[in-house]
Amino acid sequence: MSAGAAAAQPHPGGSPGWAIVAGQELRDLWLGGRGLVLSFAFAALLSVLSSVLATTEAANLLEQREAVSLTLQAATAVGSLLALLAAADSISGERERATLETLLLTPVSRLAIAAGKALAAFSLWLAAFLLTIPYVWFLGRGIGVADEAIAAGLLVGALLALFLVGLGVGVSALARSNRMSLSVVLFGLLALFAPTQLPLSARQGWVAEALLRVNPITAGEHFVGRVLVDAHGFEEEASWLVSPAVAAVAFTLLGALLARRFLRLGRAGG
Amino acid sequence: MPRALGTCAALAAALALLVHAARGAEGGVTVVPDRHRLETRLGASVAFRTTIANRAAAASDVLVAHLEILSLDPDVYVDPEDWSQQRTRYLGRIAPGRSRTVAWRIDAISGGRFVAYVTVVGAAPRRQAPAIGEAIRVEVAGRKALDTDGILPLAIGIPAAVGALGLAIRVRRRGLPGRPPPEAERSAVHGP
Numbered sequence: 001m002s003a004g005a006a007a008a009q010p011h012p013g014g015s016p017g018w019a020i021v022a023g024q025e026l027r028d029l030w031l032g033g034r035g036l037v038l039s040f041a042f043a044a045l046l047s048v049l050s051s052v053l054a055t056t057e058a059a060n061l062l063e064q065r066e067a068v069s070l071t072l073q074a075a076t077a078v079g080s081l082l083a084l085l086a087a088a089d090s091i092s093g094e095r096e097r098a099t100l101e102t103l104l105l106t107p108v109s110r111l112a113i114a115a116g117k118a119l120a121a122f123s124l125w126l127a128a129f130l131l132t133i134p135y136v137w138f139l140g141r142g143i144g145v146a147d148e149a150i151a152a153g154l155l156v157g158a159l160l161a162l163f164l165v166g167l168g169v170g171v172s173a174l175a176r177s178n179r180m181s182l183s184v185v186l187f188g189l190l191a192l193f194a195p196t197q198l199p200l201s202a203r204q205g206w207v208a209e210a211l212l213r214v215n216p217i218t219a220g221e222h223f224v225g226r227v228l229v230d231a232h233g234f235e236e237e238a239s240w241l242v243s244p245a246v247a248a249v250a251f252t253l254l255g256a257l258l259a260r261r262f263l264r265l266g267r268a269g270g
Numbered sequence: 271m272p273r274a275l276g277t278c279a280a281l282a283a284a285l286a287l288l289v290h291a292a293r294g295a296e297g298g299v300t301v302v303p304d305r306h307r308l309e310t311r312l313g314a315s316v317a318f319r320t321t322i323a324n325r326a327a328a329a330s331d332v333l334v335a336h337l338e339i340l341s342l343d344p345d346v347y348v349d350p351e352d353w354s355q356q357r358t359r360y361l362g363r364i365a366p367g368r369s370r371t372v373a374w375r376i377d378a379i380s381g382g383r384f385v386a387y388v389t390v391v392g393a394a395p396r397r398q399a400p401a402i403g404e405a406i407r408v409e410v411a412g413r414k415a416l417d418t419d420g421i422l423p424l425a426i427g428i429p430a431a432v433g434a435l436g437l438a439i440r441v442r443r444r445g446l447p448g449r450p451p452p453e454a455e456r457s458a459v460h461g462p
Contacts (some may be wrong), residue, residue, distance in 0.1 A: 031443065036436035043432050047425035054421040061313055061379035062352045131428060139422055264423070 017108030021116025029086070029120050038082055038124065042075075043131050049074055050135045061143060062229065068140040068149050069228040073221055074131065076157045077193070079128030084185055085159045087168025087255075090114075091263055092181040101265055114173070114259030118165050118252075125161035129153060140182035145228055152227050152234075156220040159244035163216055164189070168253030170258040192217040213240065216247040289452040298326030299364070301390050301403030312381045312412030320403055322361060323369035327334045331392030333361040337374050339408075342383040349448065352379050361390075376408070 015023075029035040053067035091114070094100040133150055140146035143169055168185050175181035195211065195218045203212060213219045223240040226232045306318045324330045337357040341348045350357060354376045361370050376386060388403040 031439055033436060033440060036432060036439065039383060040429055040432045040436060041431040047429055051421050051425045060347070060352065061378075131432070134424060138421065 017106075018113035018115040018119070021103075021108060021113050022119040023116075024158065025117055025120035026123060034121040035124060039127050039131060040157040042078055042082070042128050045078065046071065046075060046132060046135050049213075050139060054139060064139075064143050064231045065145060065231075068136060068143070068145055069225055070134055071139055072149050072153045072228070073224055075132035076153060076160060076220070076224075079125040079132070079157060080164050081158045081189065082128060083121050083125040084164040084168045084189060085163040086124050087118060088172050088181045088185040090117035090121060090169055091259065092175045092178040095170070095265065096178045100263075103264065104263070109260075111256055111260045114169055114256060114263060118169050118255065121165045121168065122161055125157060125165075129157050143260045144206060146254060148227055148234075152224050155241070156224055159241070159248045160216060160220050162248035163244065163251045166248070166253070166255035169255035170251065173255075173259045173262040182185060196221050207213075215241055216244040220259065235247065289369070299324055299330055299390055299392075299401040301388050301401050303337075303388070303403055303406050306404060306406055308386075308406060310378050310408070310410055312378055312410055315375055315377050316408070317373060317375045318386075318406060319371050319373050320370045321369050322364065322390055322401075324364040324366055327366050329366060330364045331394045332363055333390050333392055335359045335361055335372055335388055335390045337376075337386065339376065339384055339386045341380070342385060346380050346382045348380065348384065353377055368430045374458055378410040380408045381412045384410065 050071055053071060056063070056067070094103060104110075132153060136149045136153065137146045138148045149171070164185075166179075167188065171188075172181045173182050175184065192215055195215055198208075202208060212222060217241070219240045223244075224238050226237045226240070228236060293431070300323045302321045304321070308316050308318065310316045320335070322333065324333060335358070337350070337354055339348055339350045339353050354374065356375075359372050361372070364370055372388075374386075374388070384407075386406045386408055389400045390403075391400040392398060
């Protein structure tokens, strides 16, 4: 049953529209198999990565901390990517599959439809994070960073996932085709991740630091690195969470506004 | 006369050697740590100080102090940059008879036996041996804490569990071979 058909069914108790859409999208995603296939691939990736890191015999304490940080950052990146792709497909994909009309005919507001789909996309990141916990705990327990790693991963990962889901839903509402939606968000994600590969020498100076702070991805990565590798406190590095938090709020609102304005059949604006 | 000349030449040579030796350790600069042994645990930080003194009659050259760390165990790799963030200190000139005290901090990121020492060189481009401080023995208790055993069950178990869950859901939705899926059974019982 599609989300549109589910929303059109009478529901005793008067469940809000976003909950009905979210429930159906979650069933489609997880009971339909796509979510579990992605989760299996994600778990396999983490298994390979953590096995390589855990079996390094000559690692010193700093390298062990870096191993935990690397695992967490890889998990955050891939989990956010999954959520972004699902969000980017949420509206433009329905439009291309000709199922959007059914959804729009239901007595559910466009905002509720977008919210329900965003929640389903966010669930992919949440599942990825839950799968990450045992790996991070295993790698970090011997050196006493497991708790900090899980807390940092939850905080940074949730903010980045909200930001990227909002971005994906907004782009999906605007895009004329699903291919365009996916292309734009992937390009955007690559552009945001590119500065993480800069060498240390290129990150010196106030200009570079400002750019790293403004970019939610690099700011989040810096926060995780400082907490786990350099053993700084959360409070000490809290300023690096400003841009992820602002991006999470701003792009959630932007995605909602764009979906409310442009969630319609045919070409955007038509 | 030739004997006197020979004696003078020998004395002059000896004096030159003495002067050279005195100036060999960066022109009268001495480097003395405040301790010769440090004991700590893996993951802890330890601090020590070195006093750099100018024993010469004239002001020293512009001096640079540098911290080195090495392992006494050939199987333990040491990257000094991981042990200390500030290994180089720029001291400027030291007046004759004066000294400077520099504080150092090292993070014990590997277990085992190590040696730390400080060298001081002058910035002027002339041939002169650096002044080297006495070695500090650093004993770090504790060994590698990353548990390599037990990763395999985790690495195999979690993907297997997710895969099994997916398979179970798929079987339940589509039904076993020869048996209709649950949705078809409900439709047969309750009608469309």
